[in-house]
Amino acid sequence: MQVTDLYVSAPGKAILHGEHAVVHGKVALAVSLNLRTYLRLKADTFGKVCINLPNIDTFLSWDLSQLKQLVTYGKRDEVQCLDAELVRRLREFIGVSNGSLDTCSMANLSFLYLYLSLFGSGELPSLTLTVWSELPTGAGLGSSAAYSVCLAAALLCASGAIPPPLKEWEHTARWCQEELELINSWAFQGEMIIHGNPSGVDNAVGTWGGMLRFLAGKIIPLSRVPLLRILLTNTKVPRSTKVLVAGVKDKINKFPSIMVPVLDSVDAISCTCEKVLSEMTCEPITGEHYNILEELIDINQHHLNVMGVGHPALDRLCQVTLAKGLHSKLTGAGGGGCGITLLRPGAFYCAFLNDYVKSNLF
Amino acid sequence: MQVTDLYVSAPGKAILHGEHAVVHGKVALAVSLNLRTYLRLKADTFGKVCINLPNIDTFLSWDLSQLKQLVTYGKVDEVQCLDAELVRRLREFIGVSNGSLDTCSMANLSFLYLYLFCICFLSELPSLTLTVWSELPTGAGLGSSAAYSVCLAAALLCASGAIPPPLKEWEHTARWCQEELELINSWAFQGEMIIHGNPSGVDNAVGTWGGMLRFLAGKIIPLSRVPLLRILLTNTKVPRSTKVLVAGVKDKINKFPSIMVPVLDSVDAISCTCEKVLSEMTCEPITGEHYNILEELIDINQHHLNVMGVGHPALDRLCQVTLAKGLHSKLTGAGGGGCGITLLRPGSTVQELKDCGFDCWETSIGGPGVQQHSAISVKEEILEILNYY
Numbered sequence: 001m002q003v004t005d006l007y008v009s010a011p012g013k014a015i016l017h018g019e020h021a022v023v024h025g026k027v028a029l030a031v032s033l034n035l036r037t038y039l040r041l042k043a044d045t046f047g048k049v050c051i052n053l054p055n056i057d058t059f060l061s062w063d064l065s066q067l068k069q070l071v072t073y074g075k076r077d078e079v080q081c082l083d084a085e086l087v088r089r090l091r092e093f094i095g096v097s098n099g100s101l102d103t104c105s106m107a108n109l110s111f112l113y114l115y116l117s118l119f120g121s122g123e124l125p126s127l128t129l130t131v132w133s134e135l136p137t138g139a140g141l142g143s144s145a146a147y148s149v150c151l152a153a154a155l156l157c158a159s160g161a162i163p164p165p166l167k168e169w170e171h172t173a174r175w176c177q178e179e180l181e182l183i184n185s186w187a188f189q190g191e192m193i194i195h196g197n198p199s200g201v202d203n204a205v206g207t208w209g210g211m212l213r214f215l216a217g218k219i220i221p222l223s224r225v226p227l228l229r230i231l232l233t234n235t236k237v238p239r240s241t242k243v244l245v246a247g248v249k250d251k252i253n254k255f256p257s258i259m260v261p262v263l264d265s266v267d268a269i270s271c272t273c274e275k276v277l278s279e280m281t282c283e284p285i286t287g288e289h290y291n292i293l294e295e296l297i298d299i300n301q302h303h304l305n306v307m308g309v310g311h312p313a314l315d316r317l318c319q320v321t322l323a324k325g326l327h328s329k330l331t332g333a334g335g336g337g338c339g340i341t342l343l344r345p346g347a348f349y350c351a352f353l354n355d356y357v358k359s360n361l362f
Numbered sequence: 363m364q365v366t367d368l369y370v371s372a373p374g375k376a377i378l379h380g381e382h383a384v385v386h387g388k389v390a391l392a393v394s395l396n397l398r399t400y401l402r403l404k405a406d407t408f409g410k411v412c413i414n415l416p417n418i419d420t421f422l423s424w425d426l427s428q429l430k431q432l433v434t435y436g437k438v439d440e441v442q443c444l445d446a447e448l449v450r451r452l453r454e455f456i457g458v459s460n461g462s463l464d465t466c467s468m469a470n471l472s473f474l475y476l477y478l479f480c481i482c483f484l485s486e487l488p489s490l491t492l493t494v495w496s497e498l499p500t501g502a503g504l505g506s507s508a509a510y511s512v513c514l515a516a517a518l519l520c521a522s523g524a525i526p527p528p529l530k531e532w533e534h535t536a537r538w539c540q541e542e543l544e545l546i547n548s549w550a551f552q553g554e555m556i557i558h559g560n561p562s563g564v565d566n567a568v569g570t571w572g573g574m575l576r577f578l579a580g581k582i583i584p585l586s587r588v589p590l591l592r593i594l595l596t597n598t599k600v601p602r603s604t605k606v607l608v609a610g611v612k613d614k615i616n617k618f619p620s621i622m623v624p625v626l627d628s629v630d631a632i633s634c635t636c637e638k639v640l641s642e643m644t645c646e647p648i649t650g651e652h653y654n655i656l657e658e659l660i661d662i663n664q665h666h667l668n669v670m671g672v673g674h675p676a677l678d679r680l681c682q683v684t685l686a687k688g689l690h691s692k693l694t695g696a697g698g699g700g701c702g703i704t705l706l707r708p709g710s711t712v713q714e715l716k717d718c719g720f721d722c723w724e725t726s727i728g729g730p731g732v733q734q735h736s737a738i739s740v741k742e743e744i745l746e747i748l749n750y751y
Binding site: 302 | 618620621622624625627628631632634635658659661662665666668669
């Protein structure tokens, strides 16, 4: 094994513009959040593999001898589709053969799959992995993808497939483009296990960071983006993404002449936003840049309400922040869930706002 | 003179869908409100013309000899443009030569203009007393000036013999035929031009024909059948400048055309969809689903109007308060305050709006345009006022 002790982290993600419309072929902008998942990988000689996930109160370990039986043999550099046979065996092994998985089982399955896929052909290493995340789970913020990206990066390093990039004097280091692509492919496999049919945006953001444009299945990392401060709010109103997405589709089918232009408008919002953010990296940032970003947020939030994915809790978030001159919109599926508020430069905001928002909302 | 005692009324108007977008070439739907302006015309022999407008505390009279000097002679079947010369003379006569007019002067000017023009059909200036009472608030974008102009035009055209009074002895109300309505509308439009400078013509068209009208790129088409729907009309009483709001929308469209033009297209589709549903409601039994659709359209359009930038916190409050009662509202007209309409379902009402400090009227939309009334068919309180002077 190449490395014996390794720390990695990957960011969560938020959709800045284009949620829901993206399902119907429009441009979406996804951004990385500076809320990260951290993973420590430590090699040892205990003859076990241990994974500790204190966030979800999950602590698992397996003897290497147990795991050896599960290994499948076949071409392993084709990272396009899941090894269905391995998945089947693992589900049986964990004891969740039928039906859906809870968070704990999904994390488990995902880890074992990546571990066995990457080490299956040789000797299984004895490892302890510990994961800690700043991201809430199930809030649409990409926590499962950040986990998968960390796992992929750490295990690929541990297996020698990619080198650990950190020099002795460095605090942090990143991999090169091809190595990131490899990490991303394996992370996507992890996502497929957890989500079935993921878009790939979450793991792409976790891998490349910054901002990505997402259109009709194509994911394009954007070169330069300004660092913007936001307030991320979880209304904690539960909702089913599946139901919300279906509802939007129904509404489009019910009133196509009214709804299709709304989707076009959202597409234009994403494109305009990308343009403004790009300008903000080339010229001095002015109040007018922020004005435009705020107008775009407001318009998109109206369009999302038109699509039917609003919620009174989100309206309250928008009102409360507007009272402070700040602009918010839902991010992700809507119907509750999370909202983002654009913050203007000014160090005094955060603590004050956090309290204000908390006391007014939840 | 043909008639010596005449009661007429004309409805106010509200835009159901399409405000602001209509300025940019999209379809708008305008509906009549069952809040009406009433006018009584009485011939007498006092040698004067009197006009009583108790709503705006205005009571004016002129000797016929004074007015005789103002009459111009010329082609009067051409009802397209204002007779600028007459308007100038009248402004001088009233004493408002320069600058803008207050409500009182506008009503005055409008009346005198119509009087002098319509009366050209007769050889002699008749001595008349006109009394007007309106259920409509002024300056709220609800077509009160047009309802006034329509009443004036109908009454004066009748008085001059240009059109017959349609009311039969046994009838309560009666309407004029299509050509006569077109004549009334043309003259009412002249009155509107005096008051507003460059009106769209929608207000007087609604006042004349009632029901619902489709308005697109300057063409006004009365729609044949519309269901009578109950609405709540709310005046937030927040003042605003229509001119400023319209300019603001234009600026936003120019700033973000790719974002805003689809929004206008969506509003156009809302108007068309609404027209279709209302038409269905006159042909088939009305169901809850019809109301559901009308309510969805109201909500979507209200969002689009906010996107255009013509919303206001008072209107948001209106929408929230009514939504808490399961009712759906949108601004009507210019926005930025002003009035809102709420679609009522059979049996619903909203006391809480009055608690917000708004003025509210429960009324219906789609009622008849200008009509002649028998005395007894006019509401008692209003008849009292009309007969008082």
